[in-house]
Structure formats: structure tokens, C-alpha cells
Amino acid sequence: MKKNLALTLLLGLALGACSDKHDEPVVPKGATTVALSPKSYNLEGSPSDLPGENVLNEMSAYHFEGGKLKHLFTELTPYDGNKFQLDVTGMKGNVYFMANSREAVNKQPIYAGMAEDDFLELTSEPGKAPSCFMTGRTTLQGNERAVSLDMKHGVARVDLLMATNMAAVNSINIAHVAQSGYLYEKADVQTAPQTTYEDLNKKFDTPQATSVNGLFYLCEQQNDQLEVTIHTTVNGQSKPLTGMLPATIKRNAVYAIKLTGNDIELKMEIEEWNEGDKPGATADLSGVVRIDRERSQLPSGVNVIQEDSFDIIEIPYTATQLLLALTADTEVELMTQEAAAQGISIEPLTDGSNGYLNNSFRISTPLRTPGKAVTEVTCPIKFKQLDNLYADRIKFRLKPNENQFGGQLTFTDGLTCDFDRYIDNELGTLTPVAGKQVSIEYEDPNSPWLKAMESDETPGTWRIVAGWRPNDQQADGRKQWARIVLSNPDGTGREEYTIIRRNYGLPVTLMNGVYWCKYNARGDSRNFDDQVSPVSDPAAQQGLSVLEYLNQCTPEEYLELWPWSCQGNKMMRVVEKDGVATHDGFVPGGISNTNQLDPHLLAPDGYELPPIEYYNRIFQEWWMYIDRSGGPYNVYSPWEGNKQVFVESGSRSDISLGTITLPQTFHFEVYNKHNGLKDESVTFYGPGAQWSTAGINHNKLLFACYAANGSGWYNGQWGLQFNGGGPKDTRILRFVKSDVEFIY
Structure with missing residues (x-):
């Protein structure tokens, strides 16, 4: 339940210690009461605080006037049960409050005269921001002597929600978690500079079949590498599940890792809940988000296939650029992590103020690596006014490279076949797409060490052959590369495939x-x-x-x-x-x-x-x-x-x-x-x-x-x-x- 505490702060106690090089702050006169209301962690529309999460201890306050720290109050104690008092003069400037902050602040250099901008750049000690760490801020105005203030948790909470009785959880891991965060929130969530990253792991002594709140607490951060891995047991069989936390982790939010489904199809869903979220909050999802073919610009070879609940964009193997427009009535984002892993670039068209322009996106796909099978890439759709991801999505279907390479010609995603040793004679074969011309380009035109020779036995197939130069004065182990170039007869549709070997040799006669x-x-x-x-x-x-x-x-x-x-x-x-x-x-x-x-x-x-x-x-x-x-x-x-x-x-x-x-x-x-x-x-x-x-x-x-x-x-x-x-x-x-x- 959300606790609506009206704690009145008496903040007129001892001044914090200052170094000798700074002026001692003046002890103020006058008093203002401040009523604090801790904000609850919210889960599925309701407060879900754990014992100790909303306790206000280790209180401190920092009064800035004219952009400089004027008064610093630490180790504040209540009076009359739950009242505190803040003695300030002038009723001007900003006051920042921290609760349960000793571990988080620790050795931070806070001193009289400190610039407010520098204060707002302070970050928590790595791994020291506890679950009950809270912050708040108020601006003093006029002669008002009673101030109300919300205190937010300085970290986010991660919960496990078991919405199935078919599975039990053995362990949960979150990868690449920032260990420091800003003490006070920015206008936009940012990752603390120079933070370290660690994997967080929770292993249960016995498989966990019920929900668990407060598994982990995360600092605020922008981080698109927060992969969640859950190891479950279903019908006695081990079944791993993976998913991604949102790239933006907000303070005072709850990120619920929910397991749903049955023993045939067990799923992991990740939901974000903030103060003010209501159960069942949704955008207008009465219609599936589709591709707007009239507004989209789709080059030849790109096809749109409509399934019941999503559209598929089928893209040829060649390097392709297209403009994709979606039919959503409200502003949406495309979640691009899976796409980026396949080399797909998705760039939203904006109106100059970070808003997405008509839900349009510029899409670029690279030349596909030979040998890769058909690949489908899912891009979940996020409604910008909501924090959650919904079932809407589009898929990219990347067709395989239609040129057939054989023998030892195996390419990496960089379209490179690097033998990393000396090699000669036939490296493999190439059967290009009908109509494509084959040529070879060299790093050094004076060393034409690679040839494409038409096969006498198989029409339409080329043999890729490496040669040798006797007593080559460049045969010192350096890398030697050439490119197989495929193109249309007019030179368009160029495709480049790089072959590399080490140029070694022995003196001969x-x-x-x-x-x-x-x-x-x-x-x-x-x-x-x-x-x-x-x-x-x-x-x-x-x-x-x-x-x-x-x-x-x-x-x-x-x-x-x-x-x-x-x-x-x-x-x-x-x-x-x-x-x-x-x-x-x-x-x-x-x-x-x-x-x-x-x-x-x-x-x-x-x-x-x-x-x-x-x-x-x-x-x-x-x-x-x-x-x-x-x-x-x-x-x-x-x-x-x-x-x-x-x-x-x-x-x-x-x-x-x-x-x-x-x-x-x-x-x-x-x-x-x-x-x-x-x-x-x-x-x-x-x-x-x-x-x-x-x-x-x-x-x-x-x-x-x-x-x-x-x-x-x-x-x-x-x-x-x-x-x-x-x-x-x-x-x-x-x-x-x-x-x-x-x-x-």
C-alpha cells in the first residue's frame, strides 16, 4: 500500500563538515517546515512497497542560492514524532533532500560554495545506492513557511511475476548493469559517466515457483545491453529464456519480468510500471500497426507480406535503402536491438524536436553475407506515450545471397574471406546471379595474385584461383587482399567480396x-x-x-x-x-x-x-x-x-x-x-x-x-x-x- 506520510522536516541542525579551503557557511535564522511524501514503487497499477523501502532515515539537505551551496544540513533528526524543521533565510533558491544516503554519497566532495551545476553532476558510489535511497527537490518562494515535497526512490526495482504454474525459476541474470547513477535525476535519463558495468545474478536455492519482488535494484541508466536470462524448469526439463529490459531505466519505476504460458510455449514478458500507471493502461490498439504502402518508398525487389497481426518487409540480399511509413494513429518507436545485430540501420525521421515525423523511418540493409540462410528480424513497436512494449511489431525478412560460393570461400559478416595464411591454386568457385559480370580488383595493381577463370566444365561458374610470384620482395608475411566485384553490365549493382591471404614465400631457383x-x-x-x-x-x-x-x-x-x-x-x-x-x-x-x-x-x-x-x-x-x-x-x-x-x-x-x-x-x-x-x-x-x-x-x-x-x-x-x-x-x-x- 502507498504510504502518504506527512513528515515535517526540522533541518536546522549541525552544518556538514567543510574543508579548510572553503568558507564556513553562515548559520541561518528562521524556520520552514517541509512535508515529505515518499513515492511508492508501483506494480500493475498499485503500490507494492516492501518493508523498509519507504523509510526516511539519514536525512540531509542542501540549500543553493544564486547557484552556490549556501547551507548544508546533515544527520537531521525528527521531533514530535515525525516532524523536521528547516532554518533558512530569504526563502530563495533550491533545496535538495536525500534520505538513506550515507552509502550512496559516501566520499562525495560536497562543500559550502559548491556550484549547483557541479552538485547535480554527483553520482553514487559504485554499487552503493541502496533500495531505500530517496531524493527530492523544492524551490523556495516568498515567505511560505510550509512546503510539501515528494521523495522518489533513486533507483529502479526489478520484480519476478509468475503468471504460470507450469514452470519454476532456477536463476535470473541481468547482463551489463551500470553500477553508478546520478544522485539527482536529469530532465532526460542519462547514464552516469565513467560508470563500471557488472552482471547481476540471482540463484535460488530451490526452484522458485511464486512471484518475488525486489530481486534487483538498478541505477538510472541508458543501456541497450540489459539482457535478461532466466533458467527455468518445465516438466523436469531445463528451458532457458532471454529478453531485454528497456534501454531507458528510470528511477522509482518497477520492471516486472513476467513468466506466462504453458509447458509447450513458455514466454517471458518485461513490463515497466511507474507512479500513476493504471492497471490495463493501453494505447488505442484497436487496429494492427501496418505499413503504409502509399507513403512508403520501396525500391524494386522489396515486397510487403501481410500476416494477420503484423507485416513482413521482404528485402533482397543486395544493399538496400527504403523509406518505411507506419499507419499508427499515435507516435511510435521501433525497437531496433535485434535489427542492429543483423546490420539493419533504422533511422526515424524527426520533426527537429525529437518527435517522429509521421511515423516514418529510413531503413538501410547491407549486402548479405554469402551462405547465410533466410533471416527474420522482429522490431517490436513502442507507443511513445506509454512505457511498455506491446504486441505490435513488424518483421524484416532478409533473403539469402543468391551468388553461390563454393570450396574454401567462406565469408564473415564483413564480406571478407581471410585465410590468414599463405594459400594458392583454386580457392573455390563462384556461380553469380544471372547477368552479373565478374572482375577482380587489387590492393596493389602490380601484384595481380588472384584470378577469376571461367570453368570449362560448368558454364556460368567461375574458378577463383590464387597465384604465386617467385622471389617476391613483398613476401614477408604481410596481408595481401583483392576484391571479387560483381556488377551489372552498366557497372551498377556493385557487390564487393574481399579475399585476404598472408603473402609468404621462400627464395627459389x-x-x-x-x-x-x-x-x-x-x-x-x-x-x-x-x-x-x-x-x-x-x-x-x-x-x-x-x-x-x-x-x-x-x-x-x-x-x-x-x-x-x-x-x-x-x-x-x-x-x-x-x-x-x-x-x-x-x-x-x-x-x-x-x-x-x-x-x-x-x-x-x-x-x-x-x-x-x-x-x-x-x-x-x-x-x-x-x-x-x-x-x-x-x-x-x-x-x-x-x-x-x-x-x-x-x-x-x-x-x-x-x-x-x-x-x-x-x-x-x-x-x-x-x-x-x-x-x-x-x-x-x-x-x-x-x-x-x-x-x-x-x-x-x-x-x-x-x-x-x-x-x-x-x-x-x-x-x-x-x-x-x-x-x-x-x-x-x-x-x-x-x-x-x-x-x-
Whole structure:
């Protein structure tokens, strides 16, 4: 029940403490009585105060005159049962009252001479505004010595109303609740600046089947993220429900979370109740709010479908703008949270004074993300003169993108397919809407790395293919993007879909139709960042061949490239242990035969372990040596007439590893001659194979390659020979570029 208390305030007691830097306020003379009437929390048209909510304790008052704090009264006590007295002079200015305010105000700097505007900017301490915190304000006029004043609750209350006997509530959560609010209300509800936000949760020890008042108390705030989640039990089954509190949370209002329905369709409704609301208060809802087709401006492709209780606006997948007019007799708003989540912009047309002009709205929808199904978005309708939402609504039906993307082309809501790695060859397919033209635009016109190729097998379908550039000086891991552009023949109806990859690469050299990587793998062999890149190629930076670089670089630079091998699928580095050069992490029993692994397993994207046939094109068995220059040598498997190669050998005797100096270490270049001149070449180097704990076998190189039977190439006592090694043997790891559909 609403309590109509007539408390007379005696506010002529002790002055509040002031800091030394402010003048002491003058103790006033004269007396005015003030009758206070606490405003009840109102629920479904009737007062619904809980015990203690309307108690007026910890009274304080602040008298401002000329915009400055003249008198400050704290710890006020009643006399004659429920009377208080306020001693002021002049009867001018504004007086602000607070009850039950100690926790809310706490350490706020209120002092004599304080500007009234600054006082009105004070906010409650985070989480300290109690359910019984109340405020009021009056303006003093003339010689009037009796003043009546309403005291409002400084916070809103949240209740649970059980309008069904088919469910019980286990817990309720309200997300993203502002923890501070203004001490005094503004003309329009505002969120306190620099407030923090927290989720509020109420968990019942036993499932709650009856109504509960006073679940939570919220500060005033503008907040469109107040999602309510209720976990219920229906017929022994868990059923979660979600809904949204209004974006505007007002002080002294009750927000009732009502559960209705049955075990088949349980619903959550949220109602707002304020002082003065009457049971059953409604707008004129005799007719359903419809779309006014005559006043609306609907472009081609937009259709209106009329259901019994609402209209559906069907919108094509393309970016669309329309003007939507509604038939309501009174001013209405569209609740846009669900629409905004789908990228729909709803902008009310106003008359310049925040009123909605003829209930008209400008609607914009973005180009739909490929792969999204038909989506229906509900916009509840709110009558502006009421605080509640009603059943009226309109729906937007967003049609799916009619272009068909296949393969690995999957787009986010930003219409972007970001692979976030290097990738080439066919990325996927595109079957555009009939009549649409397909083109590609590039971030860098000098790097046309993406192509749309018409399919020979499927008319009307395009293959989207990524290419590769050998020794690309931009292949440092940067993002590389291009756009697939669809348009009408006249250039209108433009649609853009962005493809992004990381531009990585390894330095290569071409020999006998194969792009060999110039350097051995090192570190994490799959990670481009651990490898020599085209940008950091040390030989190329000095204008040298790899052989020339290895012959003349410093020992430290040599060791940056030389000491890496692979045992099975594990990369290892040669280190010095107890005076022996050995692979760190060597497994005496072996791991697996590297040559029998998937050729892509150890390689970065776009590269692979060379098949044994590629070595056969450039190596000769038995007569070809890595420690002497010479030739010609007849290769094991000639390629397109190239059947002879030459060798140029180099070595170093100044390489130290820990406490030891390595024996003479050989490296060698295999090259072709064309018209008697040196032509294509590949240089090999690296530690000798290790097959026991005795350490590496110097200069006895074992080359990793792919062969299903485990075969391979090995440099032994009598030169290069076929020898696949076994699971325990280490091999130097040199990759080749995998086949690519086009080079740009």
C-alpha cells in the first residue's frame, strides 16, 4: 500500500563538515517546515512497497542560492514524532533532500560554495545506492513557511511475476548493469559517466515457483545491453529464456519480468510500471500497426507480406535503402536491438524536436553475407506515450545471397574471406546471379595474385584461383587482399567480396622445370617466419650465388644456415656435446622414415618435400662427388633433353661449434650449361647424417625426399648413390615449390 506520510522536516541542525579551503557557511535564522511524501514503487497499477523501502532515515539537505551551496544540513533528526524543521533565510533558491544516503554519497566532495551545476553532476558510489535511497527537490518562494515535497526512490526495482504454474525459476541474470547513477535525476535519463558495468545474478536455492519482488535494484541508466536470462524448469526439463529490459531505466519505476504460458510455449514478458500507471493502461490498439504502402518508398525487389497481426518487409540480399511509413494513429518507436545485430540501420525521421515525423523511418540493409540462410528480424513497436512494449511489431525478412560460393570461400559478416595464411591454386568457385559480370580488383595493381577463370566444365561458374610470384620482395608475411566485384553490365549493382591471404614465400631457383628452394629448412620447418625469406635472402642481398655466399660469409653466418636436419618428422640442430658434434634431441631408436611421410607434412603452405624423381633429374649415381668440381655427369633421369649436369664444389675449415672446430666441411653447386655457359643451378649444404649417439658423420649427406618405398639419395665414400636410409637417420631438408596454376 502507498504510504502518504506527512513528515515535517526540522533541518536546522549541525552544518556538514567543510574543508579548510572553503568558507564556513553562515548559520541561518528562521524556520520552514517541509512535508515529505515518499513515492511508492508501483506494480500493475498499485503500490507494492516492501518493508523498509519507504523509510526516511539519514536525512540531509542542501540549500543553493544564486547557484552556490549556501547551507548544508546533515544527520537531521525528527521531533514530535515525525516532524523536521528547516532554518533558512530569504526563502530563495533550491533545496535538495536525500534520505538513506550515507552509502550512496559516501566520499562525495560536497562543500559550502559548491556550484549547483557541479552538485547535480554527483553520482553514487559504485554499487552503493541502496533500495531505500530517496531524493527530492523544492524551490523556495516568498515567505511560505510550509512546503510539501515528494521523495522518489533513486533507483529502479526489478520484480519476478509468475503468471504460470507450469514452470519454476532456477536463476535470473541481468547482463551489463551500470553500477553508478546520478544522485539527482536529469530532465532526460542519462547514464552516469565513467560508470563500471557488472552482471547481476540471482540463484535460488530451490526452484522458485511464486512471484518475488525486489530481486534487483538498478541505477538510472541508458543501456541497450540489459539482457535478461532466466533458467527455468518445465516438466523436469531445463528451458532457458532471454529478453531485454528497456534501454531507458528510470528511477522509482518497477520492471516486472513476467513468466506466462504453458509447458509447450513458455514466454517471458518485461513490463515497466511507474507512479500513476493504471492497471490495463493501453494505447488505442484497436487496429494492427501496418505499413503504409502509399507513403512508403520501396525500391524494386522489396515486397510487403501481410500476416494477420503484423507485416513482413521482404528485402533482397543486395544493399538496400527504403523509406518505411507506419499507419499508427499515435507516435511510435521501433525497437531496433535485434535489427542492429543483423546490420539493419533504422533511422526515424524527426520533426527537429525529437518527435517522429509521421511515423516514418529510413531503413538501410547491407549486402548479405554469402551462405547465410533466410533471416527474420522482429522490431517490436513502442507507443511513445506509454512505457511498455506491446504486441505490435513488424518483421524484416532478409533473403539469402543468391551468388553461390563454393570450396574454401567462406565469408564473415564483413564480406571478407581471410585465410590468414599463405594459400594458392583454386580457392573455390563462384556461380553469380544471372547477368552479373565478374572482375577482380587489387590492393596493389602490380601484384595481380588472384584470378577469376571461367570453368570449362560448368558454364556460368567461375574458378577463383590464387597465384604465386617467385622471389617476391613483398613476401614477408604481410596481408595481401583483392576484391571479387560483381556488377551489372552498366557497372551498377556493385557487390564487393574481399579475399585476404598472408603473402609468404621462400627464395627459389629454377632448374630442370623445378623451383628448388635455395636454402635448407630450419627451426620449425612449417613456419615461414623461421625460414630464410626472399626479403632476407643473404646471398641475393650481396649479389652472390648461394655457393659464393657460403664460400665467403663469416663462420657465424655459415652456422645460421648449416646445422639443421630432420629425424623422422622432428627438426634438430647440430650442437657440441662433450666434444662431439651431434643433433640435439637425437632419438637412438629412430622416429620414422622421413622419405615415407606425406610430402606436405613438414613444409610450409605451398611447398613440399621433393619427390625422388626431382633429385633424379640433377644427380648421377656413383660418379658424382660433392667434394670436387667437375662434369659433365649424366643424370639418372634426363628431363626434356637436359641429361648432363656439372658440379662446383666449395668448403670451409673455419667453422667452430662450441669447443670444437669442425673438419673440412663441403658444400656443392649442381648446374646446367646452355651453349657452353653456366645456366640453372642448385646449391646443397648441411651436416652429415647421424644414425647413432656417436654424432654426425661429416660430409655424408643424406637428402630428404618423398618416395613411397623409402628410397633416397646419399653422399657416401664413392660419391652420390641411391640409399634411402632408415627411421633413425637424420636428413637435410630442402623443399621445392608445389605446382601452382599461374605465376604472376
